[in-house]
Ligand code: SF4
C-alpha cells in the first residue's frame with residue numbers, strides 16, 4: 001500500500017483539518033490532520049500495526065483512491081484512462097468552421113475585416129456542407145454515440161448562416177432518426193446574433209451560445225472594433241439581452257497583461273444586467289502567445305508581434321486560420337475551450353472575481369483531457385479539411401485528413417502525430433496529469449515549438465485546488481450551522 005501519486009492536499013485555515021483531493025478518482029474529502037498524516041506514514045515508514053480507527057480511516061482512503069497498491073498501479077490506471085479517453089464512443093463531437101471571414105477588425109489580429117482579408121478568406125459552400133453532412137452521418141452510423149455535439153465556429157460563424165442552418169437542420173433530423181441526442185453550440189462575437197437565429201437553432205437542439213467580450217466597454221471597443229473603428233460592446237450586449245431568455249449564454253474573454261485589469265469592471269457591469277441570472281458560464285482566458293525566437297520564415301510577417309497563433313500562409317493570400325478568440329476545444333458545455341491558461345495569477349484572480357459575483361465559472365482544476373486527446377472529436381474547416389482541434393484549424397500543415405477521404409502523406413503523418421500525443425508522459429509523477437494531460441498542445445506548439453512538450457501552468461491549477469478546498473470548507477460550515 002502507498003499513497004496515490006494523484007493525491008493533493010490543502011491544509012485548512014483552522015490548522016486541524018486538511019482538504020484531500022485525488023485527481024484520478026476526483027474524490028474530495030476534508031479529514032483531520034492525523035488522518036492525512038497516515039498517508040505520510042505509508043509513504044515514509046511503510047505499513048505498521050494499525051489501530052482499528054486507523055484501519056477504518058485507511059479503508060475509506062483506499063475506497064476513494066487515496067491509497068493504491070503501488071506506483072505501478074497509478075501508472076497503469078493512467079495509461080488505461082488515456083486509452084479510454086481516446087477511444088470513447090459516448091460522444092461524437094464536430095466543430096465546423098463555417099467561414100474564416102470575420103466582421104471585426106481587431107487591432108491585434110491580421111484576419112477579419114482588414115484590407116483584402118475577407119475577400120480571400122475561405123467560406124464553406126452549401127455543396128461542401130452537404131458533403132460534411134454525408135460524412136457526419138457516416139460517422140454517426142459507424143460510432144453510434146449517445147450524443148452528437150455540433151459546434152459552429154469561425155472566423156465568425158454567423159457570416160455564413162445558410163451553411164449553419166443547413167447543417168444544424170440536417171444533423172438534427174439525422175440524430176432524431178437514429179435516436180441520438182444532439183447538442184448544438186455556437187461560438188460567436190455576438191454582433192449578428194438575433195432572436196430569429198436562436199429560434200431556428202432551438203428547433204435543432206441548441207445547447208448554448210458562447211460570446212466573447214474582451215474586457216470592459218472601453219477595453220472591448222478598443223480591442224474588437226469594426227473596420228471604421230466603431231465600438232461593438234453596446235450592440236453585443238443588446239443582442240445578448242434579446243436572446244438570453246431563449247438559450248444558455250456563456251461569456252468568454254481573452255486577456256493579456258495589459259487588459260486583465262479591466263475584467264473586474266466587466267464583471268460588475270454584467271452583474272447589473274437584467275440577464276445576469278441567466279448566464280450559464282463566465283470564464284476568461286489569456287490569449288496564446290507566439291513562440292519566442294521563432295525563425296522569421298516560420299511565422300508570416302503579419303502575425304509577428306501579434307498575440308495570435310502563427311498560421312500558415314497560402315500562396316500570396318492573407319493567412320487562413322480559425323479565430324483564436326475562443327480556441328480551441330469544445331470542452332465546455334457551450335463549446336468554447338477554457339484550457340489555455342498562460343497568465344496563471346491573473347487567471348486565478350479573475351476566476352475568484354467571477355465567483356465572488358455569483359457567476360457560474362470553471363473551477364480551474366477540471367480542465368482536461370481536452371478534445372485533442374479524443375479520436376471522436378473533429379474540427380472541419382471550410383474546405384472540408386479535418387483537424388485534431390480548433391486551435392490548429394487553418395494551419396494546413398496540421399490537417400489530419402479530409403472529409404472526402406483523400407490520402408495524402410502529410411495529412412497521414414499529422415494524423416499519426418496527433419494520435420500518439422502524450423506530452424503528459426514527460427510530466428512524470430505530477431498529481432495533475434488526469435486533469436491537465438500536459439496542458440494545451442496548441443500553446444505548446446506555438447510557445448515551445450513542439451506538440452510533444454507539456455505546456456505547464458501548474459500554479460494555475462494549484463490555485464484552483466486551493467479555491468476548491470476553501471469552497472468545500474465553506475460548504476461544510478454552512479451545512480453544520
Ligand atoms: S490543444 Fe489547446 S486549443 Fe486544442 S483543444 Fe486542447 S486545450 Fe483547446
Ligand code: SF4
Pocket residue numbers: 424427430431432433436437438439454455456457458461
Ligand atoms: S503540464 Fe504541468 S501541471 Fe500539467 S500534468 Fe504536466 S507537470 Fe503537471
